[in-house]
Amino acid sequence: xxxxxxxxxxxxxxxxxxxxxxxxxxxxxxxxxxxxxxxxxxxxxxxxxxxxxxxxxxxxxxxxxxxxxxxxxxxxxxxxxxxxxxxxxxxxxxxxxxxxxxxxxxxxxxxxxxxxxxxxxxxxxxxxxxxxxxxxxxxxxxxxxxxxxxxxxxxxxxxxxxxxxxxxxxxxxxxxxxxxxxxxxxxxxxxxxxxxxxxxxxxxxxxxxxxxxxxxxxxxxxxxxxxxxxxxxxxxxxxxxxxxxxxxxxxxxxxxxxxxxxxxxxxxxxxxxxxxxxxxxxxxxxxxxxxxxxxxxxxxxxxxxxxxxxxxxxxxxxxxxxxxxxxxxxxxxxxxxxxxxxxxxxxxxxxxxxxxxxxxxxxxxxxxxxxxxxxxxxxxxxxxxx
Amino acid sequence: xxxxxxxxxxxxxxxxxxxxxxxxxxxxxxxxxxxxxxxxxxxxxxxxxxxxxxxxxxxxxxxxxxxxxxxxxxxxxxxxxxxxxxxxxxxxxxxxxxxxxxxxxxxxxxxxxxxxxxxxxxxxxxxxxxxxxxxxxxxxxxxxxxxxxxxxxxxxxxxxx
Numbered sequence: 004x005x006x007x008x009x010x011x012x013x014x015x016x017x018x019x020x021x022x023x024x025x026x027x028x029x030x031x032x033x034x035x036x037x038x039x040x041x042x043x044x045x046x047x048x049x050x051x052x053x054x055x056x057x058x059x060x061x062x063x064x065x066x067x068x069x070x071x072x073x074x075x076x077x078x079x080x081x082x083x084x085x086x087x088x089x090x091x092x093x094x095x096x097x098x099x100x101x102x103x104x105x106x107x108x109x110x111x112x113x114x115x116x117x118x119x120x121x122x123x124x125x126x127x128x129x130x131x132x133x134x135x136x137x138x139x140x141x142x143x144x145x146x147x148x149x150x151x152x153x154x155x156x157x158x159x160x161x162x163x164x165x166x167x168x169x170x171x172x173x174x175x176x177x178x179x180x181x182x183x184x185x186x187x188x189x190x191x192x193x194x195x196x197x198x199x200x201x202x203x204x205x206x207x208x209x210x211x212x213x214x215x216x217x218x219x220x221x222x223x224x225x226x227x228x229x230x231x232x233x234x235x236x237x238x239x240x241x242x243x244x245x246x247x248x249x250x251x252x253x254x255x256x257x258x259x260x261x262x263x264x265x266x267x268x269x270x271x272x273x274x275x276x277x278x279x280x281x282x283x284x285x286x287x288x289x290x291x292x293x294x295x296x297x298x299x300x301x302x303x304x305x306x307x308x309x310x311x312x313x314x315x316x317x318x319x320x321x322x323x324x325x326x327x328x329x330x331x332x333x334x335x336x337x338x339x340x341x342x343x344x345x346x347x348x349x350x351x352x353x354x355x356x357x358x359x360x361x362x363x364x365x366x367x368x369x370x371x372x373x374x375x376x377x378x379x380x381x382x383x384x385x386x387x388x389x
Numbered sequence: 390x391x392x393x394x395x396x397x398x399x400x401x402x403x404x405x406x407x408x409x410x411x412x413x414x415x416x417x418x419x420x421x422x423x424x425x426x427x428x429x430x431x432x433x434x435x436x437x438x439x440x441x442x443x444x445x446x447x448x449x450x451x452x453x454x455x456x457x458x459x460x461x462x463x464x465x466x467x468x469x470x471x472x473x474x475x476x477x478x479x480x481x482x483x484x485x486x487x488x489x490x491x492x493x494x495x496x497x498x499x500x501x502x503x504x505x506x507x508x509x510x511x512x513x514x515x516x517x518x519x520x521x522x523x524x525x526x527x528x529x530x531x532x533x534x535x536x537x538x539x540x541x542x543x544x545x546x547x548x549x550x
Contacts, residue, residue, distance in 0.1 A: 027548045037548035044544075127550045175550070293392065297411035304410060347548055370407070 015131055020353050023337060027347045034376045036364045037347040039175065041239040041320070045276070046287040049238060052279030053272050061271050067263040069097025069247070070274045076281040077247055085220045087230075089249040096248045096255050096262060097269050097277075101205045101233045104248040104258070105169075106132050108201055108229055111257035112166060113138035120160055120168035120198070122152045123355030124323065126175045130355075141165070144357055149314055150177040150323070151185075154192040167199040167229075170218060173206040176354045176363035177323040178299075178316020183216040190221045200228040205246070206319040208237035208288050211296045213317070219249070229254055236319075237288050238280040243273040295320050298366045302373055306364070309381040310388075320367040323351065327360040329387055337362055343386075344379040393422055394431070401435040440537050442529065449481070449497040451525065453504050456490035457512070458520040467491060470517045479507045490522070501525065 018024075027033060044050075068074065074091035081087045089095050098104040109132045113119070119133045122143045130140040143160050145152050157168065170189070173180040181189070193200050202218035219225040233246030248258060268274075299316065306313040306324050313324035326336040333350035340346050351361025366373060392412055396403050405423060409416040426432040441449050457474070461467050467485055471492060475483035482495035494512075498504040508523055529537050 024548050028546065030547075033547055035545075035547040038545050039549045040545060042543075042545065293395070297392070297396070300413045301407070301410045304413075349548065349550070353550065370403075370411070374407075 011135060015134065018127065018353060020334060020337075020350050023334065023341075023350065026338070027341060030341065030345065033341065033345045033347050034368070034372050034379070035347040036366070036368060036373075036376055037349045038365050038367060040241040040367065041236060041291065042367045042369065043239040043287075043291055045238060045240050045243070046280070046284050048283040049240065049276050049280045053243075053276035056272055056275035061275060063271060065268045065271050065274060067259055067268055068092075068095065069269060070271070070278065073097055073274050073278050073281075074247075076278055077249075080281050081217070081249070085217050087217060087220050087225065087249075089219075089230075090252075093252045094249055094255055096259050097274060098233075098246045098248055098262065099266055099269055100235060100244045101203055101231045101246040102128060103262070103266060104231045104233075104246050105129070105201070105203065106136075107258040107261050108231075108248065108254070109133055109136035109138060110261050111254060112136075112199070116164055117166045118162070118164045119166060119201075120157065122156075122169070122171075124150065124174075124176050124351065124358050124361070125169070125355055126171060126203070127353060129169045129171075138166070139164070142355060144355070145179075146357060150174070150179045151181070152189065153185075154188050157189065157192050157198075158196070161196050161198065165196070165198055167201050168193065169201050169203065171203040173210055173215075173316065173318025175206065175319055176321050176349070176351070177314075178319045178321045179314075180210055180213075180215070180317040180319075182213055183221075186216050186218060187221055190218070190224050190227075194223060194227060197227075200224065201231065202228055203231045205231070205233050205236050207232065209292055209295055209320065210318040211292070211299060215318070226251060234277050234280055238277075238284045239287075239291065240273075240277070240280065243270075243276055245269055245273045245277045295366065298368075298370060298373055301370065302364065302366045302377070305373075305377040309377065310384050311380070320365055322364040322366060323361055324364065325360050326362055329384065331387075332359045333362045334359070340380065340383055344383045346376045346379050346383075391422075393419060394426070397423075397432065397435075438533070438535050440529075442537070448499045451498050451501055451504050452481075452529075453496050453498075453508075453526065454524045455494040455496055455508065455512070456522040456524075457492040457494060457518055458489075459491045460517045460519055461491075462517060470515070473515065474512065474518075477507070477511060479504070479511075 074095045078089055078091040113136045115137045117138045118141050119138050120143055121129045121140045122145050133140040141160050143156050200218050204217055207215045219228040219230045229250040231248050234240040302322055303313055303315050306322060311324035313322050326333055329336055333352055337348050337350045349363040351358035393408060396408055405419040406416045409419045441447050459470050462469050479496050480494050481497050484493045486493045496504055496507060508521060513521055
């Protein structure tokens with residue numbers, strides 16, 4: 004039976020914590036801090052725009068690249084807010100979330116054996132999609148550097164085959180982000196070695212301590228960057244599946260070639276809703292951001308107080324504490340916590356090798372839920388420590 | 390808006406200690422800020438939002454919006470007559486509005502009869518009231534930003550990357 008499956012997919016590593024996920028899904032009354040999406044529903048004006056588009060009969064394909072109106076709105080948004088000027092005709096592609104954009108990029112860019120640097124902990128799809136496209140992911144552990152990528156770490160891992168690096172900030176699962184200065188340092192190294200930056204900035208709007216700096220806004224970076232972003236996290240639109248890629252004419256044309264054969268275009272309903280998000284959704288973004296920030300202050304202090312050491316994330320909605328001093332691995336911790344206290348978290352091992360001591364805690368959950376979860380975790384830890 | 394006010398306007402039960410944690414400030418400072426708001430009258434009251442439709446034996450089972458046309462008094466304008474009107478306990482809200490009418494009242498009573506009697510016996514006979522138009526509320530959907538519906542259950546799947 005196995006023979007009908009391609010060798011490549013057979014070799015793909017299935018997520019080691021699938022069984023744990025199934026366990027969570029099978030349980031009732033769980034407080035879940037394992038969710039990688041906002042706990043808000045899409046702002047009403049955006050939902051309403053989707054409904055109206057259906058009522059008006061917008062049910063057809065759109066241009067492969069996506070609705071021109073949406074591309075123009077994104078162009079204006081990036082230009083007005085960050086001074087980045089991407090041509091909506093040739094340097095932009097609307098995709099099914101950032102996930103598709105990333106997959107297209109890998110398939111468009113890589114020749115067999117080409118290497119892509121993937122700093123870890125990383126979002127789960129970065130490595131496997133490099134593999135699938137015939138490339139070779141080179142994982143760079145940032146664990147010993149407080150999960151921060153620095154130029155030295157990059158340079159150490161570059162060789163002749165290195166084509167690109169995946170940047171993701173604020174990061175899933177650590178919430179780590181970078182100041183303009185830190186990014187400039189990274190940019191210099193990439194320019195020097197002609198390494199393409201593939202920058203997934205889907206959490207960019209959720210940056211709390213300083214202004215978010217899009218990678219292509221750095222000096223000379225635009226030509227050397229493929230900028231990926233989407234509506235999922237900022238506008239609480241995960242289920243709509245709208246993302247976009249901005250980059251050089253050449254790369255976008257190559258990605259569009261694959262996109263037109265595989266996806267054709269993103270659902271028109273979702274694209275029309277996304278147009279509205281850029282117009283009226285900004286207010287909601289700011290409101291949600293303030294709310295996340297307040298939860299962050301609470302959860303990080305609380306985790307450290309109950310004995311789970313945790314750095315302070317600068318963005319997104321994740322905390323990534325170490326559970327080392329419990330004597331349990333992240334997976335064991337997550338299993339026991341779920342069983343004994345009905346709180347779900349994601350084992351750190353999902354996000355790369357050498358992360359067995361960590362768990363990811365999502366604070367995209369109501370303040371009351373977070374408080375209750377902390378009190379249960381506290382109970383759990385006290386029991387463990389006798 | 391100050392974030393303390395934003396938090397309290399969403400949930401007035403949030404304790405100063407919790408607000409302090411959310412904003413990374415000292416509880417004492419939050420308490421002082423709240424006290425100041427209370428003293429200045431920025432924060433007027435803390436109360437529960439009740440869905441009256443689900444309460445038995447309520448004195449506020451029936452609500453009416455009443456438009457009132459009034460003849461303003463010399464020197465004091467609308468304020469004096471408005472005060473005479475809003476002082477009735479049946480009047481839960483009273484606004485001066487532009488347009489065809491002058492005052493908009495929200496009047497509550499335990500039944501239609503009570504509200505009708507208030508209009509006929511208390512409101513209309515007032516010297517400066519020239520006319521009224523009463524609209525009984527049939528259904529409340531949303532009030533002061535609160536949608537009057539049971540909380541919907543979480544639609545997210547319990548765990549995802």
